[in-house]
Amino acid sequence: MIELLDDFEDARFMAKCQQGVEEILAEELHQLGARDIKTGNRAVFFSCDRKTLYRLHISLRTAQKIIYPLIEATIDQPKQLYELVKSFSWDQVMKVHHTFKIDSVVNSSLYKHTLYPALLMKDAICDYFREKNGKRPDIDKDNPKLILYLGIRKNKVFIGIDTTGELLHRRKYRVFGGQAPIKEDLAAALILKTGWRGECDFVDLFCGSGTFLIEAAMIASRRSPNISRSNFAFMQWNNYDERIMKQVIREAEEEVIQPKIKITGCDINPKAIEGAKRNIIKSGMISWISLKNTSFEQIKKTSNNGVIVSNLPYEVRLKSVSTKDLYKLLGFHLKKEFSDWDAWLLTADKKSSEFLKLKPQNTYEFFNGKIKVYFSHYPIMSFN
Ligand SMILES: C[S@@+](CC[C@H](N)C(=O)[O-])C[C@H]1O[C@@H](n2cnc3c(N)ncnc32)[C@H](O)[C@@H]1O
Incomplete structure (x- = not known):
């Protein structure tokens, strides 16, 4: 199975990420040994050998999943998807006795029901095999041999093999969510954006469920965030090499260090x-x-x-007087108590610096889910 991936020489992969994270993910891919890296929209394309692919799965902090692209096309009729899928040589990828499932992300006015394209795709694959062998492959939603990814954005179709399965940012440590928690991959991306790699102290003044603190501790200790995970989609493939995976885990474990710095979080709640x-x-x-x-x-x-990275309370988008006061107090407190530190603050309002009375050196835009957020760097100078 997956003859296409028996030889990794020419394989191109796509790592998906949140908007704004592309350059940070590209740097991570480079550090972990991927080559020919090219950023796209919410995605980074790259090549790598098998061992590196395994390593990326356990060690990438800012990717959501990795996909091996099969089909990219433009359609203008909903049912065109069926013909497009059926014309692909599916026996390069799977055999009729292999089970599969399709995960789809559809954002297109071509389809009223977002699940319909996945049904069309399933029918096309089953008909492809039925016409060739008189039999069709079965769907298995829980433990399929192959997970296929279908993405449709406007009239652009993207189909590929999902090498990952469950999303990489679900690191399994979040037993408590709290108020507006930030996703693990975005938290890691923001910390990496600051340039901090654990060389000085780290503080989150509004730590909520602790996501920044945990991701910071993992970065400082060089711990691979998914090192304990044993259910990556590629582990179901016939060409999965457990010996290489064990070696990859061993190497990642050997890189772990004991950070000598302090990581501190506080929350009023x-x-x-x-x-x-x-x-x-x-x-x-x-x-x-x-x-x-x-x-x-x-x-x-x-x-x-040291470095402060905090996601400020912004649900009320600075409409309430109390939030404005909180920002004012924070600006004052940073100048008084954190001179020579670097504060990186995440807000949903570009005007926050007016209330903080601090001038950002830089502001970067990201998306926290669907909300556009601003990540600003405030080098804190001495009070006078
Ligand atoms: C947007 S949430 C932080 C979410 C966090 N980054 C996470 O991933 O869970 C803001 C947090 O600020 C806390 N907070 C509000 N006022 C505070 C204050 N004066 N001092 C410290 N924490 C405060 C709230 O209790 C809330 O947990």
Whole structure:
């Protein structure tokens, strides 16, 4: 099965990510040994050998999944999808006795029902085999041999083999969600964007469920975020090489170091702190992180220089006076207590710096789910 992937020499893969994360993911791919890297929209294309593909799955922090592209086309009629899929040589990819499932992401006015294109695709694959062999492959939603990805955006169709299965950002440590938690892949991307790799102290003044703290601890200790996972889609393929996977895990384990820095989080809400503690314990990062149930005003810098990364409360989008006051107090507190540190603050309002009374050196745009967010860098100068 997957003859196409028996020889990795010419294989091109696509790693999917959140909008704005492409360059950060490209750098991660480069560091982990991928080659011929090219960024796209919410995606990065690359080539790699089998061992690197396995390594990417356990170690990438900012990717959501990796796909091996099969078909890219433009359609203008809904049913054209059926012909497009049926004309592909599916026996290069699977045999009639192999089970499969289709995961689809459809964002197109061509289809009223978002599940319909996946049904068309399934029928086309089954008809392809039925006409050739008199038999059709079965669907298995729980444990298929092959997961196919169907993406339709406007009239562009993208079909590929999902090498990953469950999304990579579901790291399994989040037993508590809390208020507006940030996804693990975006949290890691934002920390990597700051340039911090664990060389100085790290503080999150609004830590909520602790996502920044956990991702920071994993970055500082060089821990691969999915090292314990044993259900990647490629493990079902006939050409899966368990010996290579074991070697990849061993090598990743050997890279782990004990960070010598302090990682501190605080939140005013006792439930958030309780939940963050549960998440941190589950992640295995408890030795590196200290938590405080207090308002940010009680937190002072833990060394001469360090980095603050925080997702500020912004649900009310600065409409309420209390949130404006909170931003004003925060700006004042940073200048008073965190001179020579670098603060990186995530907000949903471009105007936040007016209320903080701090001038950002740079502001970068990202998407937290569907919300556009602004990640601003404030180097904190001494008070006078
Ligand atoms: C947007 S959430 C942070 C979400 C977090 N990044 C996560 O992934 O779960 C903002 C947090 O700020 C906390 N908060 C609000 N006012 C605060 C204050 N004065 N000091 C510290 N934390 C505060 C809230 O309890 C909430 O958990």
